[in-house]
Amino acid sequence: MTTPTIRWQSGWQPCDPEQSRELLRELHRETKDNPEHPLFGKSVQVVGAFLNWYDILILVAGGYAHVHLTGQHETTPQHPPCVFLGGIDAANEFIQQWRKDPTNHLTDGDQPWFTGKMDGIIIEFLREDRFRVRLADGQEALAVMPEEFLPLAVENQDLLNDPKGQFIRVTVEFREPPALHRITHAHISMLSGS
Numbered sequence: 008m009t010t011p012t013i014r015w016q017s018g019w020q021p022c023d024p025e026q027s028r029e030l031l032r033e034l035h036r037e038t039k040d041n042p043e044h045p046l047f048g049k050s051v052q053v054v055g056a057f058l059n060w061y062d063i064l065i066l067v068a069g070g071y072a073h074v075h076l077t078g079q080h081e082t083t084p085q086h087p088p089c090v091f092l093g094g095i096d097a098a099n100e101f102i103q104q105w106r107k108d109p110t111n112h113l114t115d116g117d118q119p120w121f122t123g124k125m126d127g128i129i130i131e132f133l134r135e136d137r138f139r140v141r142l143a144d145g146q147e148a149l150a151v152m153p154e155e156f157l158p159l160a161v162e163n164q165d166l167l168n169d170p171k172g173q174f175i176r177v178t179v180e181f182r183e184p185p186a187l188h189r190i191t192h193a194h195i196s197m198l199s200g201s
Contacts, residue, residue, distance in 0.1 A: 071098035078133035
């Protein structure tokens with residue numbers, strides 16, 4: 008009889024030890040001052056992540072859970088969102104259903120890791136040099152911004168809710184984990200063009 012294993016698919020992949028430590032640090036940062044959160048004070052192990060690096064699969068006492076990292080210090084029990092899945096069969100079912108869930112707009116299928124570039128717009132300032140970007144294909148990604156572009160981003164934070172339709176257009180270079188995707192170009196743009 009074989010031991011059941013996670014069937015990685017639908018854009019989900021196992022984490023190596025370094026990736027697991029980095030994602031665990033982020034989970035701890037988001038929950039450390041949040042005693043009402045279901046994961047507060049619990050011993051967890053990050054076993055896998057979706058390609059966006061916001062959605063992680065963890066092993067915790069009692070089974071597996073899905074956590075959607077927010078990239079922010081959280082203080083409410085609802086954030087970061089956490090759904091306990093149960094045993095390995097439930098975790099595999101969750102991963103298999105990931106692409107079929109119409110509320111999940113961050114899926115990428117069973118494709119090899121994309122290492123090209125794509126244009127997008129900054130939709131959220133997270134912390135320090137990290138930003139959430141809506142890509143041209145409608146997906147979202149976490150990206151790090153080099154120092155040379157930070158003044159542009161900091162000085163124009165108000166463009167996130169600009170009724171005139173201006174925004175910060177960026178080009179994102181996709182890098183294989185554990186490296187974060189990197190912004191390689193940034194400028195102010197109008198909604199109708201660049």
